Amino acid sequence: MASALACLLVLLRCLPSATTVSFNYSTFSNATKNITLQGSAAAAIAGVDGWIELTTGKNLPSGGTMGRVVYTPPVQLWDKDTGGEVASFTTRFSFSIAPKSSSDRGDGMAFFLASYPSTMPYMGDGGALGLTTRSYDTAPSSVNRFVAVEFDTYVNSFDPNGTDDHVGIDVNSIRSVKTNSLPNFTLIGNMTAVIDYNSNSSILSLKLWANGSTTPYNLSSKVDLKSALPEKVAVGFSAATGASVEQHQLHSWDFNLTLEQKPSTGVISSPQQHSRGGVVAGAIVGAALFAVLLFVMVAVLVRRCRRKKRREAEEDDDSDGDPIVEIEMGTGPRRFPYHVLVNATKRFAEEEKLGQGGFGAVYRGYLGELGLAVAIKRFAKDSSKQGRKEYKSEIKVISRLRHRNLVQLIGWCHGRDELLLVYELVPNRSLDVHLHGNGTFLTWPMRINIVLGLGNALLYLHEEWEQCVVHRDIKPSNIMLDESFNAKLGDFGLARLIDHAVGVQTMTHPSGTPGYLDPECVITGKASAESDVYSFGVVLLEVACGRRPISLPDNQNNSLFRLVEWVWDLYGHGAVLKAADERLNNDYDATNMECVMAVGLWCAHPDRYARPSIRAAMTVLQSNGPLPVLPSKMPVPIYAPPMASSEGQLSSSTGMSSSSLTLTSITPR
Template sequence: MPCSSLPPLFFFIFFVFLLPLVLSLPSFPSDNLTLYGDAFFSHKAITLTTHQPTCSSSSIGRAFFIYPLRFLDPQTNSTASFSSRFSFSILSSPSCPSGDGLAFLIASSTHFPALSMGLPQPSPSSSSFFAVEFDTTFDPSLGDINDNHVALDVNSASSFASVDALSRGIDLKSGKLITAWVEYRHAIKMVRVWLAYSSTRPPTPILASKIDLSERLEDFMHVGFTASNGEGSSDYLIHHWQFTTLDHDSRSMDVVDEGDCFLCYEGDSTGFGYDSNSRENERRKKIAEMALGLAGLTAFVVSVMAAMVVVCVFLTRRKGGVKKNREQGQSCRFQTSKVPTRLSLSEIKSATMGFNRDRLVGEGASAKVYKGYLPFGGDVAVKRFERENDLDCLHNPFATEFATMVGYLRHKNLVQLKGWCCEGNELVLVYEFLPNGSLNKVLHRNFNSSIVLSWRQRENIVLGVAAALTYLHEECERQIIHRDVKTCNIMLDADFNAKLGDFGLAEVYEHSSSTREATIPAGTMGYLAPEYVYSGVPTVKTDVYSFGVVVLEVASGRKPVEDDGTVVVDYVWSLWERRKLIEAADPRLMGKFDALDMERMLLVGLLCVHPDDHKRPRVREAARILKKEAPLPLLPPTKPRVRIRPISPHATPETPYVVTDSFTTDEAPYLTPRSQFY
């Protein structure tokens, strides 16, 4: 980057990045909130009610966001999900009973006759509303359970669901700062409310109730708070508020950005005794704060200019080094900025509607996969592991997969881990959701299906899997053997790009280590290399064999083992021996492929499934052949036979070989893990 380009570059950055920052600096509360009744701004909080000289003097106050918000998704004609977080405190007078209470309110109008807590009075012409009330008085006529409860109201001050807050450890009238989270999920038709004295949301909501708000709310609604004192006297203060609506793609709709629509901090006040000059004092503070803000912005701009000079020099010196690093491939070191989020079990259950079978999209030997939805993550794949009662988090395929994914894996052709949960008897991993499902389901659809992968899509899929395995085998800080490469574990995104997943059987080794422990062979028959079945020792070449089966599967459209017992590897070898290799091409392609490219892919597949693991290429080399960057492989005219020599403490160079053509699925479980192939 030539330094002479700094001025235009700076102005570009200023108008693209800094100017929006100036326009979106946190505004003062009066700029984006409208107050009604007795509500006023004080001590960096909204005080909704005023302290009256007598206990029976009623006080009602409301605060609404200045603009109505859209709650109807015009594309789906359904109510958008929403989420709100706010902090409040309720300060009671020592000489008077507590006031009515405080409510978080979504209403179609800001002007209405009021009932308890300032909620709208129901009438044929009244506005519709939804409220979460924090009730501090007991009114049996409204169905109150006590004078310290949280409840949900829809178009009526009589609650349809309520819970005793004190029984959950929350005293609404304690005067402490309380944080509340309110969430509505349209996908599951559920409202949930959390309460805590801290800023960390508890794992379990204090109140959860099924309700379809699409039948209750209108297209545009006003969002805010209301409170009243009734026969008592309390101050209801809102210290911090954040509100977001989401459509079904988890994008912010017609609403304030995900930042705060009102932001202030807990004041040093009891809420009583403000004099008549309090509003004037607030205006003076605003002017002073604005001056400080402008000074800070000026300092920020100057700092950015200085930083750009430094960056200019740095980039000029590092240009060669960056290019070299890119040529060496992606780093596989731990990236703290992408650490998956720990989720609570309640969030997982909510995302999957209680692991509803209608949400089940996949099932394996150790886990089931559900399609889920997270408010701030969109669609996700929730992998729920089977767990025995005597197992803990460290003795389960969950632990292997979690440790592998968290510690090392960041690649565009690997399914990305988003979150996890280890709570009670549940072990769950949350992955990105890939809409086209597994390659197995797409490749082996009904023969008459109108959806058939094109030749270009198949080439792209094979190269994507090759890139993922090259990354695991050669580019990671530690070498990772997947041990379960198959079409069921290859997922396809919206553009049919391949992403390798399911690391429940993965093994991690140091690149310099030559030690491989023998284990009971794990994986899926049809994809297992013969030497691995016999020895139980996983290597890079056992993954190469599985990759070769996938290549043959993609090219031929055949399953690794057909229903009649035909093995795709043997089938393609037999065609090669008869010089009819092209006949292995998937007939559903109807000849829409280049014959030389098809033969090239089939030859690469056969080379990768060579019975002699020493004759198999690395995945990187196989990819170069597919991309025509290396010559076609030379294969023997007939399928070679497998030659095995068992390993034992008394083995000598004269130990006879075991010669065989293949292993059956019946033999595999009983083969000794102490052997070696030559």
């Protein structure tokens, strides 16, 4: 038996193995492990969100700036001891480039693999992007080799003719082996890139989403990494500027590399060494090895069966006999075992936490069997009855919806007294982070794209599905942004289904967020499509003005700032553009801005009967007019008690039977 086990160990050593490197920095908010900053690079940290500024100082002969962000441990790119196998890798990152002024362009940034350890080039210049020296045509020495994908914003003499903005693949020279010219000013603002290297084909490829585009720019070239680079490399980003000042930021970075290692060939014996005794010994060893392997396989199967039964018992917490929800199976959401979600989040590790709310927390996860990155909402273990109700509602409603502007529910789990929901991972977090936090600055075209996406989601929910879905909690923190900054509405915990013929549903108590909640809902407790339209109008004004709906004023008179009232007052004085977000620096289309604000006020009208449907609002937004005619002063809501009908019932001014107060509005003279 001992000899058989020894043979088994030898066999296992001969099996092929793989070396992997994997890390994911969703933000750079804290002292990030394994990240080194070189040159002028510095972390810009505030609150829970942070990024890295690659070009923040002046340290080049030209008066420009050069900086690097490097993953500190060496990365095994290829291995000469196993036949020279080369790794495959994929990296995804979000970044931004912003000139200090419209006349300042140059020079750009790059993702690189370089000789380890990473060293800043001596006498570098802006045009070299922090990759090499000022001698652009000179191949680096053996200790300074690099392969890079550049995002260049300035045409130098060695660059291809065409536009300033271009992407390129560089192999030991800043003169690219392959380039793709882009329209000028493409490489400005927020971008997401995916770079992939396939070791079988030796193809290095780039996909770049820029300026909110849904279609990526592509670039690829065959690159022999084994001849271009040493076995161990440093991976990271570099950026540089010349006399013109340009800001380069890295917001997130995900990297995965796999190096398949062939097994050792062992000792090869000559034909003369083969004998009858060797054959017999080999047969005996083989039989023993087979017995050991069979025993191990049976033991593993028995253990797995026992663990599976134990997990099923632990995860079946519907002891009351009432299923938590019924969902059609097939292509829709599925129930996940609890242990799968625990493993996907590294046991709900703190570094995987994406956010925290009153319901619990949201974690980043990776489902290996699906090859999918996900966001997992974990309700607090002591969730109240209302919390469980929201959990059920969210599964019931969103599991049946399919729209490009809705966050997709992938699955759920209710095991070990835990409530968990699994969503697609939306990489650019919520709109709230970028409007009021430390996220990416949103340009006006990006903001227009976001509000139109939100409007399309509501149009689907209100009018295009089999029932009217009232969301009841529309606000920037529930509007997620994908890699191209397209809007995806999420969090359906308060949503309700209403038949189209009914139109209104009375709630036991009003739910929503102050500032976004329809004032009538607070009084009547009624949920309707019109109450969602009100919230949509507030979000439109918030996106255009860059201010929260309710906040303390800048002065000290202790009165609350109310966004709708403020914008309506400016509208009445013919100065609505004064409400535009100052951070836009007047870089917007005035007609378009006025349209968004007018529609926002229209939707946020105090009287729900004066509000447009979401279809009518979207028609104006998409055509940029004609604008609605609104009173110069914001109507004042007056809540009157319901009148008694001739039959003795309480009825509203619209003739609808009601036991609640009725809203009417008057316009001040």
